[in-house]
Amino acid sequence: EEEDIRSLPLPSELKSRLLGAGLCLVRHCLLTPPAELAARLGQPLDQCRRMQLTVRDALARCTNDGGGGCGGFRLPDTAETLLLDVARSRAVPSMSASVDRLLQGGLSLCQLTELAGSAGSGKTQLCMQLCASVQLPAALGGLQGGAVYLDTEGSFSPRRQAQIASGLLLHCRRLADRMRQRRLPPGDDDDGNGVEGGGDGGDGPLTKEHLKALNEVSSLTVEQVMSNIYYFRCLSHVQLCAFAHESLERFLVGHPHVRLIVLDSIASPFRYEFDNAGQRNRQLAELAALLTRLAVSCRLAVLCTNQMTTRFGLTDAADSRVEPALGPSWCHVCNIRLVIERLEGGGGGGGCEDQRRRMRVLKHPAVRAGSSAVFQVCAVGVRDAFQDDVS
Structure with missing residues (x-):
């Protein structure tokens, strides 16, 4: 079972923006390259990266495996993501x-x-x-x-x-x-x-x-x-x-x-x-x-x-x-x-x-x-x- 973006404790404005761009599933949002996400949402690249981190945090909050998984889906970590985590x-x-x-x-x-x-x-x-x-x-x-x-x-x-x-x-x-x-x-x-x-x-x-x-x-x-x-x-x-x-x-x-x-x-x-x-x-x-x-x-x-x-x-x-x-x-x-x-x-x-x-x-x-x-x-x-x- 795949996780719907609407099931996460996210700000309503962020949910509406993602759903409006056709990003209904968590994996769609998190596995889309930031540059492509910026183009689809019409938002700056840095803002889209922060948006993905917000979704990651919300997903981690609703799971018990500590790795950010939900319904068998495990989030990949990239060096860029880890660096952004440290920076913020x-x-x-x-x-x-x-x-x-x-x-x-x-x-x-x-x-x-x-x-x-x-x-x-x-x-x-x-x-x-x-x-x-x-x-x-x-x-x-x-x-x-x-x-x-x-x-x-x-x-x-x-x-x-x-x-x-x-x-x-x-x-x-x-x-x-x-x-x-x-x-x-x-x-x-x-x-x-x-x-x-x-x-x-x-x-x-x-x-x-x-x-x-x-x-x-x-x-x-x-x-x-x-x-x-x-x-x-x-x-x-x-x-x-x-x-x-x-x-x-x-x-x-x-x-x-x-x-x-x-x-x-x-x-x-x-x-x-x-x-x-x-x-x-x-x-x-x-x-x-x-x-x-x-x-x-x-x-x-x-x-x-x-x-x-x-x-x-x-x-x-x-x-x-x-x-x-x-x-x-x-x-x-x-x-x-x-x-x-x-x-x-x-x-x-x-x-x-x-x-x-x-x-x-x-x-x-x-x-x-x-x-x-x-x-x-x-x-x-x-x-x-x-x-x-x-x-």
Whole structure:
């Protein structure tokens, strides 16, 4: 059975335009070369490419195979399509310009990211910051989406989450006031901790999109931010896997605005509850495959925190090193791997030495391994520690 274009959740204007050109089936729209589609619709080539991507997204939303198939029809991916997907993808901002620069804009959508660190390194603090900042309007660097928080360690603090949300809204309102006074677009503010970062800027007109975003932020409340974070407590690997495989996808279908899934942490239920390493690795691989599929099909970011463990040398204790837990079977399934550590004393100034953290890249498709950025965890959440702190 072939999928009719009218069955997809598309804007009525787009449906009418496609049907008027005789493109009644999904495959007709998606397999027609963009140049031919532009000629049939009388539209610019770039607009037709974006139109095909919109149809692809809508089709992926109504399927369960993660590959965009429907009724046995599987969408082909071309290098051009993938490049356009990357170019138009946004990321979840961290509220630290240095971290966002390091990660090429923030926490990547359609990717499974591991965030490893020792106890007290700030993993949960960063997770809660991302749950708040993902809700910012697009014009201010956010995704205007919700977040799902899967807590396996009981480390989530609603009081702290509200404090971070309050700090984010206060920062954005101050930024909005400066933008109105100076009439600058968001990226041109001189605050190093701006939503999208940025340096010095001159005068410039505010667009309708910017004005709308400013009004949205001004009216946003802590309660609204908190109500967009969906919390699930998972006490064991059995509960976690059952929820992930049986309920998570259904929940996302009912909440299509979700743009972030946080699993804090992946290590807690899998590190100590298994005697059989093979069984543990199979369940880990199945869970990772599910989360990756949901990240791609729902166009959201997935962040899994991990603990650190000591790996002893075979012959010499000096060869021992601290590394993320769960071994190579887990690390190979993550698209992006990050480690954060607490920095003790020295530099920074302003009394923030004990709050400073370093994020280091272990694996990233677009960033050199070993690259790092310094940020701080303070009362209002994650912020830059000082200027020019990307190395």
